[in-house]
Amino acid sequence: MDEQTEYKRTINERKFGKWEELTGGGRRYSYEVDGRHGWTARYVKEVNLIEETLRFYQEIYDNKGKLVEIHEKYPDDKGHKKVIEEKP
Numbered sequence: 001m002d003e004q005t006e007y008k009r010t011i012n013e014r015k016f017g018k019w020e021e022l023t024g025g026g027r028r029y030s031y032e033v034d035g036r037h038g039w040t041a042r043y044v045k046e047v048n049l050i051e052e053t054l055r056f057y058q059e060i061y062d063n064k065g066k067l068v069e070i071h072e073k074y075p076d077d078k079g080h081k082k083v084i085e086e087k088p
Helices: 003-016
Strands: 018-021 027-034 040-047 053-061 067-074 079-082
Touching: 003 018, 003 027, 003 040
Parallel strands: none
Antiparallel strands: 018 027, 027 040, 040 053, 053 067, 067 079
16 A cells, blocks of 8 residues: 555544545545434545546434435535335
8 A cells, every 4th residue: 555545544543533445446435413302414535546546425314223315426426315114
């Protein structure tokens, strides 16, 4: 790993605090923020092997921990999308 990639990785690790390794050498970083009324926002950043951002999005969870909304911000801001539960 070159010096620039190592530097970016260190910054992402400090900023996000949690990560998981992805197939192909990339990573998925995340951190959570508690909101009002018991809701939680989870910010997620996916990077490739050299720590270039591939995707950045926000997941919104209700007070029961159920995913209710996703806001994809990068590479294109797609706005907030409600998660619709499929019925069996």
